[in-house]
Each structure stands twice: as C-alpha cells, then as structure tokens.
Amino acid sequence: MKTFKLEDEPKIESGFKTPENYFENFSAKIMQQLPENEPKVISLFQKRKIILMAVAAILVVAMMIPIYTLFSTNSKELDESTLENYITYQSSMNQYDLISELEAEDINRIKTTIPLEDETIEDILTTNSDTERLILE
C-alpha cells in the first residue's frame, strides 16, 4: 500500500461551502442585530438624568437650609422682643404684682442661688477698686 504523504498530494480543500449570498445577508443581519445594544447608550443617558435630578434636589434642599434657619431664628427673636415690649410698655404690672404672683416654690428657687451670689459678691468686693468708697459711705 502506498504511503500517504500530505506534501505530495495536491492541496486538499476543506470542501465547506456556504449558501449563495450568505455573507452579504450575514453582514446585513448582524448590522440589524446591533441596535439592540443601543438602548444601553440611552440607559446611560437616563442614568445621567437621574444623577442630574438628584444633584438638583440636593441643591434645592441645601438652599432651603439658610432660609429655614433665618425664619426660625427670626420668629424666636420676634417673640422675645415683643414680650419685652409688652411687659415694659403695655402692661400695668408692677413689682408688687410680680411678688404676689410668686409662690413658695419660686421663692425656694431664688434662695438656692443665694450662696452662689455670696461668692460673686466677695469676688466683686475684692476686685472692685470702689469698695473703699463704698465702705466709707
């Protein structure tokens, strides 16, 4: 039997064939399938939109903070000043009225502050240069 030598033989083709116009149709088919990937590009756009919206929302909230604090502090100051004004100018209250309104509890609360006041009086007396004049009087 003759030994088979690949080099001696004429080139053996694979023999594989394709249908007519296969490659023309194939590239068209692939190009049609590609746009399926494009929504990804759009979704990226949407992601960007979401980020933009989130940033806008955060900015709006951030801008609200100074306005909020302005309003809240304003209202407090307003309250205190109106109360003061009311007491000093509008009310007919005097010291005796206030004292009569005090109850035993309130008086006790005032008493507790006295020892502290002793110390402060001492401090004031030792540091104040006018004490001599005060003693002389």
Place this chain on the structure above:
Amino acid sequence: MINSVLTIQIKALQEEKEFIQELLNPKTQNEAFQKLLFTYQKPLYNHIRNIVLNHDDTDDVLQNTFIKVFQYLKNFKGESKLFSWMYRIATNEAITFINQKAKLNGITSEALQNKTIDNLKADVFFDGNEIQIKLQKAIATLPEKQQLVFKMKYFEELKYEEISEILGTSVGALKASYHHAVKKIESFVTTA
C-alpha cells in the same frame, strides 16, 4: 529594507489604533463595524466551520462571535492585535458550542465530531469526496490543540506567527505540534 518593513508595521499599528477609535466612537461606529464585518466574516466563518463542521452551527457561532466582538470592543485593550483577539473569541465560541452540543446529546465531543463527519456526505453545503471525509476522520483522532493547529495551518493557511498570537503558543511549539499532526494524519490515511 528592514527600515521600510518597520515603518510599514508602525503604520499598520497606527491605522489599527485609529480603526479601533472609529469602532468606539458612536458616530463612526456603525460604518467601522461594517468594515470589520466585511474584512473578517469570511476568514472567521472558515475558522469556525473547520471546528464545528456544519453550516447552520457555524452561522450561529459566527453571529455570537460578532455580537461579542461588538459588546466587548470597549474592553479591548489593544494588548494584542484586533485580528488575533477576534480569532480568539471565535475559537472560544466554537469550542464552547461543540461542548454544549455534545452535553445536550449526552455524548462526548469526540463522538459528536465523528457523528458530524458521517453526516457531511449528506450536507448540501459540503462539496467533497472520499479524501476530504478521510482527512476529517484523521483530524478527529488528534488531540484538540493539534486539531486546531492543523486546521489553522493547512486549511486556513495562517502563518505560524499569526497562530501563535491567537493561541498564545510559541512558534516552535506550534511547528512541532503541526509536524506531529501531519505524521498522525498520514499514518491514519495510509492504514485506513
């Protein structure tokens, strides 16, 4: 002489870089991809067909290959040539396809290959006689890597350097592999 070869190579590299940029730019993408298709569809078809053997399966694998190429282009680092990168994807897709098909039929991929070769005679898209069938049967007896090397060298007529880039094997090892493959095929055909 060497200088001119070098400048041609550098020019080719630059052209490939520009082409990849065109493929990535959404404005030029479609046109560039069409160009890619026209350049590579035939060689890649032949490459896949040599592995999976029948036309319909090749059509499926080739489609998956190009879709994958399109999807992964943005991850293509340019560490290898576009050509070898695409051949690698096609090879992996074809081998994965064969293994899955064999698993689905509950047979080994070797058994599937022999079955497909037996079916070749009835294949309308196969124009071959006894010698082609015999050669395919001889190839089927080789280890997977040797089969690949033989098909790429003998049928696809790729250069060793190109096969080396695709398979990541040294040229020396490829030459040895091809030599072994030829010897085995010759003895198979002689005795068969």
